[in-house]
Amino acid sequence: xxxxxxxxxxxxxxxAALLLDYxxxxxxxxxxxxxxxxxxxxxxxxxxxxGQQALWNVMNSWQAPPVSADFDRHLDGRLRETDSLLWIExxxxxxxxxxxxxxxxxxxxxxxxxxxxxxxxxxASVAPSVDSHARMEQIEPEQVEKALDDxxxxxxxxxxxxxxxxSPKTL
Amino acid sequence: MDRRVKEDxxxxxxxxxxxxxxxxxxxxxxASFALLLxxxxxxxxxxxxxxxxxxxxxxxxxxxxxxxxxRSRETYEATAKFTTWLFRIATHTAFNWLxxxxxxxSQESLDEExxxxxxxxxxSPLVEQRMVADVRVDEIRRAVxxxxxxxxxAVVMHKYEEMEYAQIAAVLSCSESAVKSLLFRAYxxxxxxxxxxx
Numbered sequence: 559x560x561x562x563x564x565x566x567x568x569x570x571x572x573x574a575a576l577l578l579d580y581x582x583x584x585x586x587x588x589x590x591x592x593x594x595x596x597x598x599x600x601x602x603x604x605x606x607x608x609g610q611q612a613l614w615n616v617m618n619s620w621q622a623p624p625v626s627a628d629f630d631r632h633l634d635g636r637l638r639e640t641d642s643l644l645w646i647e648x649x650x651x652x653x654x655x656x657x658x659x660x661x662x663x664x665x666x667x668x669x670x671x672x673x674x675x676x677x678x679x680x681x682a683s684v685a686p687s688v689d690s691h692a693r694m695e696q697i698e699p700e701q702v703e704k705a706l707d708d709x710x711x712x713x714x715x716x717x718x719x720x721x722x723x724x725s726p727k728t729l
Numbered sequence: 730m731d732r733r734v735k736e737d738x739x740x741x742x743x744x745x746x747x748x749x750x751x752x753x754x755x756x757x758x759x760a761s762f763a764l765l766l767x768x769x770x771x772x773x774x775x776x777x778x779x780x781x782x783x784x785x786x787x788x789x790x791x792x793x794x795x796x797x798x799x800r801s802r803e804t805y806e807a808t809a810k811f812t813t814w815l816f817r818i819a820t821h822t823a824f825n826w827l828x829x830x831x832x833x834x835s836q837e838s839l840d841e842e843x844x845x846x847x848x849x850x851x852x853s854p855l856v857e858q859r860m861v862a863d864v865r866v867d868e869i870r871r872a873v874x875x876x877x878x879x880x881x882x883a884v885v886m887h888k889y890e891e892m893e894y895a896q897i898a899a900v901l902s903c904s905e906s907a908v909k910s911l912l913f914r915a916y917x918x919x920x921x922x923x924x925x926x927x
Contacts, residue, residue, distance in 0.1 A: 571913035572906055575894065578916070582891070609920050612927035617888055617919075619862065620869045622775035623784050629770070633792050637799055 567593075568602050577603060581610045747811030754802045762802075766795060769812070772890055773819050779885045780823040782870055790826060794819045809899060816892075816900045820882050827878055865926060872922040880915035887912055 567573035579585050580593045597604050747768070753761035773794055778787035797818050873881055879901060886892040886900065894912075898905045 571910045574913050575909040613920050616923050616926045620866050622778045625774050
């Protein structure tokens with residue numbers, strides 16, 4: 559089926575894959591015999607096969623290093639982390655519908671902020687304390703009295719110049 | 730042309746024992762995950778090593794791959810061969826790393842691992858042989874590293890993991906004929922670069 563220059567696998571990249579399979583020993587016995595018959599009369603394919611086998615021999619010398627002894631231990635640790643993260647994720651996913659509604663979320667945020675403010679300054683409050691009320695009640699009459707005294711003094715001062723001015727006339 | 734390759738992909742997919750193990754992992758059987766890890770640990774690490782060419786990074790990325798497999802257990806569906814799915818994750822992980830590091834000193838990682846033998850002062854024949862072997866390996870690594878990412882992945886899967894065209898195509902999300910073209914061009918480049926070593 560294959561032998562003959564017209565059926566040469568090197569005529570296309572697709573067909574050249576057959577030669578790669580031959581080099582890799584992946585062809586069934588019958589297919590391998592077909593390729594060998596073709597190679598006997600096709601210099602181009604013979605050259606390709608020789609070059610490919612030489613390349614693979616060279617590439618065989620590149621061995622991957624052995625796997626580290628603690629690979630599984632590290633992976634095991636990370637798998638356990640993943641499991642605990644998955645648990646947290648499941649809980650958050652379960653709670654997500656409750657927080658999906660904007661009013662609820664806003665209320666929750668306000669609550670958290672208010673709690674935070676109270677915790678930061680527990681003495682601060684909106685209503686004035688009883689002590690400050692009492693202090694205001696004690697201070698207020700004194701202030702009023704002082705203000706009245708000040709007014710009296712100002713009135714006396716304002717009347718004083720007229721007597722002073724009159725005195726030269728009397729002199 | 731009649732391909733007649735030894736493995737029948739379709740038949741192996743129907744009875745993929747690894748997919749069965751993964752379905753057991755999905756049901757909460759951790760021992761099945763340990764079996765899968767034991768079976769595929771080396772091939773995934775070695776594939777990643779040849780992609781990124783640094784041992785520590787390849788192991789770190791392999792951990793990411795197995796973590797992703799474990800995290801995806803609940804949504805896993807046995808629609809493809811398990812190794813196809815596994816290598817698709819591994820390939821994406823490697824491509825992402827290569828993309829992120831492309832602008833950085835990729836050459837340094839090659840020098841880090843290949844350069845240690847060059848500084849050995851001992852001139853005994855054994856050491857010289859080792860140095861020659863290291864230089865050869867270093868040349869192969871550089872030649873493979875110089876391939877475009879997709880060609881490199883195809884070559885590593887085909888040559889070192891001995892995967893079939895159809896499976897490589899499924900991993901790389903392209904057609905089988907595209908894989909054949911990728912491989913033809915990649916091997917052509919490698920033959921030209923490494924011909925003096927043959």
